[in-house]
Amino acid sequence: MKSSEIETRWWGWGDVDKTYPVEERPNYIPFLQEKLGIKVDRVREPDPKLEDLQIREPRIPKTLVNKLAKVVGKDNVATDKKTRVYHALGKSHRDVVRARRGEIPNPPDAVVFPGSEEEVVKLLAIAEKESLAVTPFCGGSSVVGGVEPMDGEGLVGNISVDLRRMDRVLRVDAESRTARCEAGIWGPELEEELARRGLYMGHAPESFLFSGLGGWIASRGAGRQSTGYGKIEEMLESVRMVTPRGVIETRNVPASATGPDLNRVICGSEGTLGIITEATMKVRPLPEVYDYRGLLFKTFEGGVQAVRQMLQGGSWPETIRISDAEESSFAMVVRKPSSNPTKEKGLQTALKALDALGYSFDRGAFAILGVEGEKSEAEGRMRRIQAICRKNGAIPLGKSAGMEWYEGRYNHPYLRDIMMGWGVLTDTLETSTTWDNIMPLYHAVKDAIRKALADYDSKSIVTCHLSHSYVTGSSLYFIFLGRLAEGREIEQWVHLKEMAGEAILANGGTITHHHGVGYEHAPWFEREYGAQGMEALKGLKSALDPAGIMNPGKLGL
């Protein structure tokens, strides 16, 4: 079964048949109870029921639905409650709170599943003529409101255009290491198709299992291995986008000086200019090894310096994650204990011995470094990287610590939804800055999040890791937990996002390194982009989408 055919939760993350194995981690609930001053009375909430949901009836007439069906076939237009609810929200904290409450303010009036670019062209023509807002939908994993259909000025309804049927790999050019794909292909199928030819793209965001190519490009995402392979914009060689005025296609060449780079105009456009239908992506040979290792730095600063030295010295891993002390100790406390008591005791002894040497999860920085590639090259690189780490105060913890993280890498979004049932607010936010500013920005954002949680009488756990690194700087990724303000969950979260957003802009960060803008980040985006930047964007928008039908309300448009 294709990943896009798996039944997923409309009220939260992922496969309805999967969950986070929190029961294997007995310390989780006691730890959070103590740290956050909460009382957890059950591990899992019952799932909300679709029957209980009340959503607005489709606002568009049957005749218009028939028009859409004429384009895509009647099996590929849906106006049923389930399909509309699935396409009504993304996967942000706000979305999950609302879904659980049964608040679905913006269900699409219809969902269409085009099978070809030609059909997309026709759909946009109908939408423009009939004044319908169009929200492109790939995997629907946006955490910034990017896929929530919103009404635009002068528009009478909205449709969600789900690309999952457009999922073919169109051409693989192994000599040039590129692959042309339809934009609706999801992560697992894209990599499977490439793997069958000995190739690999290597873009694996946390949403990988339930997201796809068009969404990655539209939101300028980054995968786990972006330090090695680059963000999605660096993997993009050429692209096609259907706008209401016609198709834009960029040239399939490795580099060009032909005016402003339209690839980079389309990357990050978040569906506000058109629908991405195809892209040619850079690919590489399927790695022989995926070598993920754990290390422990004496300090977070030491880890940061090590990463800077790697990047600036020319030897770096594909994946980097340096957790600060708060994150490191959290991970150690809530880890899955070994089923073998002797082993568990051995671990405790080892931790004490490490502590005596100055290496501690409570004060230090747990790190994951992942090298992928051809065996001997990867080995040499890992050696050079480990040497840099040692020089900066790290001790290796070996492959099992790395592989444990690697194997659990797609599970955390499930955990967030479970925690909500415990009365815990947990979410993430991210930014990036230059190396000289990493530590000031780190402290400023952590402080802001702590204060924001305290403003709602919540204790807090605010953790951060450095990941997605560059020669000139790095991303910082924050995970925070607090007590959910019952009945005021969204207000509390909006307050926190505001405090964090202000701290980011005031301290030289970008409002988003890879989550995107959607409507959640729009106020800070507009300030970061500047008045003239926004004028430029509006100029683009009015040229390509004069009727304003494309994903209204996103990117401040």
Add this chain to the structure above:
Amino acid sequence: MKSSEIETRWWGWGDVDKTYPVEERPNYIPFLQEKLGIKVDRVREPDPKLEDLQIREPRIPKTLVNKLAKVVGKDNVATDKKTRVYHALGKSHRDVVRARRGEIPNPPDAVVFPGSEEEVVKLLAIAEKESLAVTPFCGGSSVVGGVEPMDGEGLVGNISVDLRRMDRVLRVDAESRTARCEAGIWGPELEEELARRGLYMGHAPESFLFSGLGGWIASRGAGRQSTGYGKIEEMLESVRMVTPRGVIETRNVPASATGPDLNRVICGSEGTLGIITEATMKVRPLPEVYDYRGLLFKTFEGGVQAVRQMLQGGSWPETIRISDAEESSFAMVVRKPSSNPTKEKGLQTALKALDALGYSFDRGAFAILGVEGEKSEAEGRMRRIQAICRKNGAIPLGKSAGMEWYEGRYNHPYLRDIMMGWGVLTDTLETSTTWDNIMPLYHAVKDAIRKALADYDSKSIVTCHLSHSYVTGSSLYFIFLGRLAEGREIEQWVHLKEMAGEAILANGGTITHHHGVGYEHAPWFEREYGAQGMEALKGLKSALDPAGIMNPGKLGL
């Protein structure tokens, strides 16, 4: 003396006190006489005289000149003939032909030299109010007409805004490896300032000595070492551009997901959206070694394969240049002979020995590979690269062959101007494509250029080298020589550019990899960009420059 203070030729390339030492290469003229069927009666033409030039009087009133002077100071506005002529043309073949003929169709009505961004803002306000076209000017080395002031619709005059006074390095952040500079800084001063701090940018186009940062960014240029350091757009971290509607500033962060990337909108905008005033660039440690070496491949295809394998295998040099047989044999014939007859005889013996082994300049491919960086890393890399070359049929020719090329790397533009006096048309054009398409595009463009020259009854020398390479493909750079069609020099050249442009577009190339668009490439640019791409660009333009004052006539705008 600053490079921007050197007196340069208004009728051709470079420093008025420098030239190409063609006298040291006695084979040059006989070879071209034979190959092109021409008769050269003197080595050097006399220089044209400024006094003989007739140019249009400034069309703007003295009161307006005074207004400009109020902004920049009266010493920084010029309406004299010499300054206006210097800013009337770039350095294309068309430009040199016209300058020599005394045809200066578009001299600016005034040239202003702002000293700060604030002054640039005021200048654009005056220009908009008074309906003046504005052409930004950095070094003026455009070969695509990018700096030629042209009249725009509804405008009554034009000014050239020369940024050379804005040449400060504003901030160097060695920790993050970035340097913020004013846009009017020229190549030599930029690198000198950085070198004083142990740093290096490494963008060295052939125009390096007479071009600068703002121009590089505006035209999306590439330097000699772009295979290692990337094109200018990859070196750009953040930028400020003054548009007629206000200033755009991008965030100084290593990566972001905040909408379409404005850095990449500004790169390649060629002055049509505004004037770039500052940029933060990625820098690196000053190399310990600059190791340039010559090699000889048995075939051009072997060299191409070697470069592809380097890039795809993860070890590549900063500089790559693989000449085809026509270029290799040309270089060998016209080389500077040794002053020592024994050495010269030794070379001939060596060439024969090489030939017997299958390595020949007449049938093979002379290559330059340049590695820059920290000594031991550079040595290791050069070893790996040479091994790949050997595997693909190359024999090393050593460092002296490399250094000879390195030392002469900025001289060739002088030679072009001299050849014009011999009745020789010589120029260059360039493109890029994916690896699978390199050889077909190579043949198609060479054929088109040969045919175009034959159409004007000219024999031809058409050479090509592969340079500026990427994991997915490479640039191809063509140099061609033919007999100038006397009296029809421009017509002949336009015909050739048309034939080559058609061949490039029909065979999967881009109309320019790094020369830019200007007005020369505009017709093919518009086709490559597509109707919707052009709409997008016009949308940007009308948002930022509603009166259309910014560099009219460029990029098809």
